[in-house]
Amino acid sequence: MKNIGDKVDDLLGLDAEGREVRLSDYPGRRVALYFYPKDLTSGCTAQACSLREGYQELLDAGVQVIGCSVDPQASHQKLAEKNSLPFPLISDTDHRLVEEFGVWGEKSMYGRKYMGTFRTTFIISPEGIVEQIITPKQVKTKIHAQQILNAVETK
Numbered sequence: 001m002k003n004i005g006d007k008v009d010d011l012l013g014l015d016a017e018g019r020e021v022r023l024s025d026y027p028g029r030r031v032a033l034y035f036y037p038k039d040l041t042s043g044c045t046a047q048a049c050s051l052r053e054g055y056q057e058l059l060d061a062g063v064q065v066i067g068c069s070v071d072p073q074a075s076h077q078k079l080a081e082k083n084s085l086p087f088p089l090i091s092d093t094d095h096r097l098v099e100e101f102g103v104w105g106e107k108s109m110y111g112r113k114y115m116g117t118f119r120t121t122f123i124i125s126p127e128g129i130v131e132q133i134i135t136p137k138q139v140k141t142k143i144h145a146q147q148i149l150n151a152v153e154t155k
Contacts, residue, residue, distance in 0.1 A: 001102025002122060006130045009035075013090040013097055016076035021088050023128050025073055026064040030131070032148045034121040035103045037070045038081040039089075047119070047141035048083055054145025055086050069117060070090050070104075102154065124149055 002008065007111040012021045012033070023031055034051070036044045051058070051065050057067055068090040069076075076089040091099065098104035098117050107116040121144070131150050140147060 002100065002130050002131050004133060006011055008124050008128045012129065013092055015088040015090060016072060016073050016080055023124065027128050029062050029064045030126060030152060031124040032063050032065050033068060033124060035068050035101065035117050035118045036099060036119050037069065039069060039075040043141045045083060046146050048079065048085055049141055050144045051084055051087065052083060054149065058145060058148060061149055061152055065075060066090060068097055070095055070098060104152055119124060121148065124131060
Protein backbone atom coordinates (compact mmCIF):
# COMPACT_ATOMS: atom_id res chain seq x y z
CA MET A 1 0.00 0.00 0.00
CA LYS A 2 1.20 3.50 -0.83
CA ASN A 3 1.29 5.99 2.02
CA ILE A 4 2.15 9.67 2.26
CA GLY A 5 5.88 10.05 1.63
CA ASP A 6 6.18 6.93 -0.55
CA LYS A 7 7.85 7.07 -3.97
CA VAL A 8 5.76 6.17 -7.02
CA ASP A 9 7.26 4.40 -10.06
CA ASP A 10 7.46 6.57 -13.18
CA LEU A 11 5.57 4.13 -15.42
CA LEU A 12 1.95 3.98 -14.32
CA GLY A 13 0.47 1.84 -17.08
CA LEU A 14 -1.26 1.94 -20.47
CA ASP A 15 -4.07 4.32 -21.40
CA ALA A 16 -7.23 3.58 -23.41
CA GLU A 17 -5.23 3.83 -26.67
CA GLY A 18 -2.46 1.52 -25.44
CA ARG A 19 0.08 4.32 -24.87
CA GLU A 20 2.35 4.34 -21.83
CA VAL A 21 1.41 6.83 -19.12
CA ARG A 22 4.34 8.08 -17.05
CA LEU A 23 4.67 10.64 -14.27
CA SER A 24 7.57 12.09 -16.26
CA ASP A 25 5.09 12.96 -19.04
CA TYR A 26 3.98 15.82 -16.77
CA PRO A 27 7.17 17.57 -15.61
CA GLY A 28 6.70 20.14 -12.86
CA ARG A 29 3.10 19.05 -12.26
CA ARG A 30 1.41 17.21 -9.47
CA VAL A 31 -0.58 14.19 -10.57
CA ALA A 32 -3.99 13.36 -9.13
CA LEU A 33 -4.14 9.61 -9.70
CA TYR A 34 -7.69 8.57 -9.00
CA PHE A 35 -8.81 4.97 -8.70
CA TYR A 36 -12.45 4.18 -9.39
CA PRO A 37 -14.47 0.95 -9.39
CA LYS A 38 -16.08 0.62 -12.85
CA ASP A 39 -16.54 2.45 -16.14
CA LEU A 40 -19.98 3.69 -17.14
CA THR A 41 -21.59 3.39 -13.70
CA SER A 42 -23.40 6.35 -12.15
CA GLY A 43 -20.88 7.17 -9.42
CA CYS A 44 -17.82 6.73 -11.60
CA THR A 45 -19.36 8.76 -14.42
CA ALA A 46 -20.27 11.55 -11.96
CA GLN A 47 -16.69 11.58 -10.68
CA ALA A 48 -15.19 11.64 -14.19
CA CYS A 49 -17.55 14.45 -15.23
CA SER A 50 -16.64 16.49 -12.14
CA LEU A 51 -12.99 16.13 -13.10
CA ARG A 52 -13.77 17.04 -16.72
CA GLU A 53 -15.64 20.18 -15.64
CA GLY A 54 -12.81 21.23 -13.31
CA TYR A 55 -10.00 20.07 -15.59
CA GLN A 56 -8.81 23.49 -16.76
CA GLU A 57 -8.83 24.82 -13.20
CA LEU A 58 -6.83 21.77 -12.10
CA LEU A 59 -4.32 22.29 -14.92
CA ASP A 60 -4.06 25.98 -13.96
CA ALA A 61 -3.25 24.83 -10.41
CA GLY A 62 -0.47 22.58 -11.76
CA VAL A 63 -2.36 19.30 -11.42
CA GLN A 64 -2.67 16.60 -14.09
CA VAL A 65 -5.57 14.15 -13.64
CA ILE A 66 -5.14 10.46 -14.45
CA GLY A 67 -7.87 7.90 -13.84
CA CYS A 68 -7.38 4.19 -13.25
CA SER A 69 -9.64 1.15 -13.03
CA VAL A 70 -9.31 -2.55 -13.77
CA ASP A 71 -11.61 -2.24 -16.79
CA PRO A 72 -10.20 -3.02 -20.26
CA GLN A 73 -9.07 -0.36 -22.73
CA ALA A 74 -12.25 -0.64 -24.84
CA SER A 75 -14.39 0.17 -21.81
CA HIS A 76 -12.20 3.19 -21.01
CA GLN A 77 -12.55 4.39 -24.60
CA LYS A 78 -16.36 4.26 -24.31
CA LEU A 79 -16.32 6.20 -21.03
CA ALA A 80 -13.90 8.80 -22.40
CA GLU A 81 -15.76 9.28 -25.70
CA LYS A 82 -19.25 9.34 -24.17
CA ASN A 83 -18.22 11.98 -21.60
CA SER A 84 -15.54 13.90 -23.58
CA LEU A 85 -12.87 13.21 -20.97
CA PRO A 86 -9.68 15.24 -21.57
CA PHE A 87 -7.42 13.16 -19.30
CA PRO A 88 -5.95 9.65 -19.62
CA LEU A 89 -7.54 6.54 -18.13
CA ILE A 90 -5.20 3.68 -17.25
CA SER A 91 -6.41 0.15 -17.85
CA ASP A 92 -5.09 -1.94 -14.94
CA THR A 93 -6.44 -5.33 -16.02
CA ASP A 94 -3.53 -7.17 -14.36
CA HIS A 95 -4.30 -5.35 -11.05
CA ARG A 96 -0.66 -4.23 -10.67
CA LEU A 97 -1.49 -0.63 -9.75
CA VAL A 98 -4.57 -1.26 -7.61
CA GLU A 99 -2.63 -3.78 -5.56
CA GLU A 100 0.53 -1.65 -5.37
CA PHE A 101 -1.49 1.32 -4.11
CA GLY A 102 -3.56 -0.84 -1.76
CA VAL A 103 -6.96 0.02 -3.24
CA TRP A 104 -8.03 -3.52 -4.20
CA GLY A 105 -9.90 -5.56 -1.63
CA GLU A 106 -13.08 -7.15 -0.38
CA LYS A 107 -16.21 -5.05 -0.69
CA SER A 108 -19.80 -5.74 0.24
CA MET A 109 -23.06 -4.70 -1.39
CA TYR A 110 -26.50 -5.90 -0.31
CA GLY A 111 -24.83 -8.57 1.81
CA ARG A 112 -22.84 -9.98 -1.12
CA LYS A 113 -19.06 -9.94 -0.79
CA TYR A 114 -16.82 -9.42 -3.81
CA MET A 115 -13.39 -8.07 -4.74
CA GLY A 116 -13.18 -4.55 -6.12
CA THR A 117 -11.46 -1.18 -6.25
CA PHE A 118 -11.83 1.31 -3.40
CA ARG A 119 -12.46 4.81 -4.78
CA THR A 120 -9.28 6.63 -3.73
CA THR A 121 -7.20 9.55 -5.04
CA PHE A 122 -3.46 9.97 -4.55
CA ILE A 123 -1.89 13.41 -5.01
CA ILE A 124 1.65 12.82 -6.26
CA SER A 125 4.30 15.56 -6.18
CA PRO A 126 6.34 16.55 -9.25
CA GLU A 127 9.15 14.50 -7.67
CA GLY A 128 6.97 11.36 -7.65
CA ILE A 129 6.18 11.29 -3.92
CA VAL A 130 2.68 10.70 -2.51
CA GLU A 131 1.73 14.01 -0.87
CA GLN A 132 -1.89 13.39 0.04
CA ILE A 133 -4.53 10.68 -0.10
CA ILE A 134 -8.25 11.30 -0.46
CA THR A 135 -9.70 8.13 1.06
CA PRO A 136 -12.83 6.22 0.01
CA LYS A 137 -14.83 7.74 2.88
CA GLN A 138 -13.73 11.26 1.85
CA VAL A 139 -14.31 11.10 -1.92
CA LYS A 140 -17.43 12.94 -3.07
CA THR A 141 -17.95 11.99 -6.72
CA LYS A 142 -19.94 15.05 -7.81
CA ILE A 143 -17.42 17.57 -6.41
CA HIS A 144 -14.18 15.62 -6.71
CA ALA A 145 -12.38 18.25 -8.81
CA GLN A 146 -12.96 20.79 -6.03
CA GLN A 147 -11.75 18.28 -3.42
CA ILE A 148 -8.47 17.90 -5.33
CA LEU A 149 -8.09 21.67 -5.69
CA ASN A 150 -8.69 22.10 -1.96
CA ALA A 151 -6.11 19.40 -1.21
CA VAL A 152 -3.37 20.97 -3.33
CA GLU A 153 -4.12 24.49 -2.06
CA THR A 154 -3.39 23.36 1.48
CA LYS A 155 0.08 22.16 0.41
